[in-house]
Amino acid sequence: MAEPLFTQPHPADKYRDQRDPILSLEKINVSFDGFRALTDLSLQIGVGELRCIIGPNGAGKTTLMDVITGKTRPQSGSVTYDQRTDLTRLEPMAIAQAGIGRKFQKPTVFEALTVFENLEIAQKADKSVWTSLRARLSGEQHDRIDEMLTLLRLAAERHRPAGLLSHGQKQFLEIGMLLVQEPHLLLLDEPAAGMTDAETEYTAELFRSLAGKHSLMVVEHDMGFVETIADHVTVLHQGQVLAEGSLQQVQANEQVIEVYLGR
Ligand SMILES: Nc1ncnc2c1ncn2[C@@H]1O[C@H](COP(=O)(O)OP(=O)(O)OP(=O)(O)O)[C@@H](O)[C@H]1O
Known part of the structure; x- marks a missing residue:
């Protein structure tokens, strides 16, 4: 049997392959007091794809993520997740539970709790902090956290309060807090911001290894980082898709050079 595309087996797996969209936005319009942040925006992300935006x-990148996660409701258009669910009808909590995880630019970890406890709480995201710390972990859950600590190169820090980690380590911990929830689609806002060169390099390696098992949408300004991770890039400008294709293709696009890359 082919390796499943997602870490969590999904009833629809047998009907889809990598060409199918995990996410399909159709003609999304968002205005803030008459200002058009997104205009007729259409975009598709494939199952298991790693896409850079x-x-x-002000191009609308954050607004796009806000629409997908239910923080902002579009005035019109649809956001179809996994070919069945219209996310514009769901609350943010239901969208997260459906398998969409988001990481904001600034890490938000529980600083007073240990690295291990942070992952433990994230894994039991349906419970309150204290209920989840009191509930015993199953052997399988414990193993999953151990695996995550190794993957994130945080095994030696497991008993340290998260507040004592470096900025880059906090970023990794937060990525781990998303991954233990086994998301299908991960939205990551400038994940490499503030990281050292070595950390950025490892983040790129990590993301490449996650693609296929998860679908990833990464908003990024660092073109060097984009070059190392993405095979497909979407350029947004004034709330619309300006260009899409390989990084080489969009870098050669005259309009992209004009508005974004500079001459
Ligand atoms: N709540 C809001 N009220 C009014 N205008 C908003 C609101 N949110 C975003 N905007 C405007 O919508 C436009 C798109 O903003 P958005 O934050 O999505 O861009 P961005 O591509 O993420 O930019 P950056 O790279 O600076 O983060 C901007 O002009 C912004 O000022």
């Missing part, structure tokens, strides 16, 4: 400040 780039674009100048």
